Amino acid sequence: RCGDSIIQPGEECDDGNTVSGDGCDELCQLESVQAPAPMDYIAHWRLDETNxxxxxxxxxxxxxxxxxxxxxxxxxxDKAPVTFENSASRTFDxxxxxxxxxxxxxxxxDQITVSFWTKNSTPPGWMDGPICKSDSLHWKGWGFFYPSVSQIGFSIGVWNQNSVYAPINxxxxxxxxxxxxxINMRIYVNGIAGTSRTYSGSIHRDEWLNIGQCGSHWDTINGLVDDVRIYGRALSPDEITILASGN
Known part of the structure; x- marks a missing residue:
């Protein structure tokens, strides 16, 4: 019986309900996940400019x-390994x-997904940031930063109080x-989820959004950034996986 959490003959999956959109459809068949629609974009910087x-x-x-x-x-x-036309990336020194x-x-x-590709030319310095909409102290807005050479973080508000982390090369x-x-903050690297946490504090929204730098000039990455996207909702893990596969 569909919705009993048991995969019966003829069923591809059964997640315990008959709700479409959460893994299985009302017939207990696997739902195909599509790439997020462009209409969901708030902003999309391909970084393909040749000048x-x-x-x-x-x-x-x-x-x-x-x-x-x-x-x-x-x-x-040297560009992100994507499946669509990608003529250039951007280098920061x-x-x-x-x-x-x-x-x-x-x-x-109120809900957001920030998606981008990045590659450092040298090991990142502490708090170097590929993209941020934050102040110079990482106490406002949101941002991505390197707390170590093998980890990247995503923060909202005060970075050392409200951050999630994932391993990275x-x-x-x-x-x-x-x-x-x-409510929930999450971070993914190459489609793999890192840590998560809840956030309920106030959010400052009037900071500059910078690509290649997080906060001040000494928090600039030495490397490349490509295909930056901001969505007006929290994408699902399956949608993140599609983006990470180069779509």
């Missing part, structure tokens, strides 16, 4: 253009190179995603 001084377009159509700061460069030879995008509060909705291309559903 290093040109503004970075937001392909979501919402107009959150990024402005290059410092001497960030275009890299057409570890000192005051970053892309300044926006202070709009819409880039920190930073010298290889990695897909990183952080999600917040209004």
């Amino acid at each position: 290093q001084y040109a503004d970075i377009a937001d392909s979501s159509g919402n107009g959150y253009t990024c402005e290059p700061k410092g001497d960030t460069t275009v890299n057409t030879g 570890g000192w005051a190179d970053y892309l300044r995008c926006s202070k709009e509060s819409a880039l920190f909705p 930073p010298l290889e291309w990695n897909h990183v995603a952080g999600t917040f559903d209004g």
